[in-house]
Amino acid sequence: MTKTIGLMSLPGWDDPTVQELSDITLDAVNVQSVMLAESIATYTLDGMASSDEALIEAAAQLARNGCDIVACVGTSLGWAGQPNTNAARLRGRRIAAKAGVPLIMTGTAIIDMLGLLGARRPALACTYHPTDWKNAWHHYVFNTGLDVTLAQNFRDAGIVGPSSLPDALRNPSPALIEQAVVGIAADAPDSDAIVVTGMGARTLNQIQTLEAAAGMPVLGADTALYAALALAADLPLVEGCLGQITSYLTPVEISAAKAAEIR
Numbered sequence: 001m002t003k004t005i006g007l008m009s010l011p012g013w014d015d016p017t018v019q020e021l022s023d024i025t026l027d028a029v030n031v032q033s034v035m036l037a038e039s040i041a042t043y044t045l046d047g048m049a050s051s052d053e054a055l056i057e058a059a060a061q062l063a064r065n066g067c068d069i070v071a072c073v074g075t076s077l078g079w080a081g082q083p084n085t086n087a088a089r090l091r092g093r094r095i096a097a098k099a100g101v102p103l104i105m106t107g108t109a110i111i112d113m114l115g116l117l118g119a120r121r122p123a124l125a126c127t128y129h130p131t132d133w134k135n136a137w138h139h140y141v142f143n144t145g146l147d148v149t150l151a152q153n154f155r156d157a158g159i160v161g162p163s164s165l166p167d168a169l170r171n172p173s174p175a176l177i178e179q180a181v182v183g184i185a186a187d188a189p190d191s192d193a194i195v196v197t198g199m200g201a202r203t204l205n206q207i208q209t210l211e212a213a214a215g216m217p218v219l220g221a222d223t224a225l226y227a228a229l230a231l232a233a234d235l236p237l238v239e240g241c242l243g244q245i246t247s248y249l250t251p252v253e254i255s256a257a258k259a260a261e262i263r
Contacts, residue, residue: 003233004030006062006070006101008055010043010077011035013200017073017222020204024226024241029233032065034058045136049081052095059099069232070096071104074199075221076133078107084143085111102232106221109228110195111144116227116248117217119193124151125180127172127198131155137197150188157183171200178210185214193217195224207243217244 009015018031037054055077059070072078082088088108096103114122124141126134131153138151154160154172159179181194194214196203203210203220210218223242230237230249240246 002028002030003069003235004032004067005229005233006059006065006067007031007033007073008036008058008062008070009033009073010199015073015199016202017225020222021226021229024204024238025230026236026238029235032062032067034061045076045080045133048076051077051080052091055095055103056098059095059101059103063099063101067101069102069104069229070099071225071229072106073225075106075110075137075197078105078109079137079140082107082140084140084145086144088140104225104228104232106199106225107140110197110219110221110224111141111146113219113224113227113245114146114193114195117193117219117245119146119217121147121149121191122193122195123149123184123188123191125177125184125194125196126151126153127177127180127196127201129153129198141195149191150184152180152184152187154180157187159183171202172198174206177201177203178206178213181210181218182213185216191216193219196220204242208240211243219243219245 062070079088092105134153142148204222227242227245
């Protein structure tokens with residue numbers, strides 16, 4: 001039976017998630033999307049933390065439209081205002097219960113995928129996120145019980161790139177993302193995974209290049225969300241499309257033609 005996935009995204013940017021999901025799945029999947037209310041598009045941590053009602057309304061709308069599962073695009077909507085992943089999970093369950101549909105948040109999906117990888121010492125490449133966002137994300141991951149080796153944004157790494165929100169959502173280039181990943185791998189060589197956050201910092205189309213350059217698993221906010229969706233919706237994926245995490249997901253099927261297409 002074809003699953004219908006609902007996506008909630010912040011306004012003000014060109015979200016590629018719908019197209020990317022169709023690129024990496026081997027089975028047909030229906031995808032609907034809705035933009036969240038403009039009232040939470042302030043791109044502040046306080047705004048993200050107080051987004052419950054907007055998330056409930058959007059998820060309920062997608063559920064009424066026939067979605068089997070809903071996912072929230074963007075890391076910070078899942079963790080802002082929460083001390084750790086346990087608290088974030090409880091919040092997500094409350095939102096899902098009120099909306100009447102299962103819900104996946106990127107901020108918890110990242111922690112789950114680190115667990116599947118067996119990673120305990122992640123380095124956090126926070127790309128364009130400002131210092132207060134970087135520090136809050138660091139504390140959230142650390143308070144979850146992981147030994148964060150380093151948290152670094154573009155400015156910390158000496159990278160000249162977008163550093164303000166929402167302008168940064170016009171997507172830092174693949175070259176900037178690779179520079180950030182290679183740099184943090186060199187600065188924190190005892191890490192066992194690198195997490196790339198920022199919903200505008202897309203890693204899907206370069207994930208294998210990033211892992212080869214870093215010499216360790218790399219999880220993007222995008223690839224972690226897709227991995228969690230694949231598990232929740234039983235979606236078979238193109239072999240290796242999400243990097244090393246792909247081999248931990250079931251079901252996974254091999255399709256040479258589609259693998260060549262996405263690469």
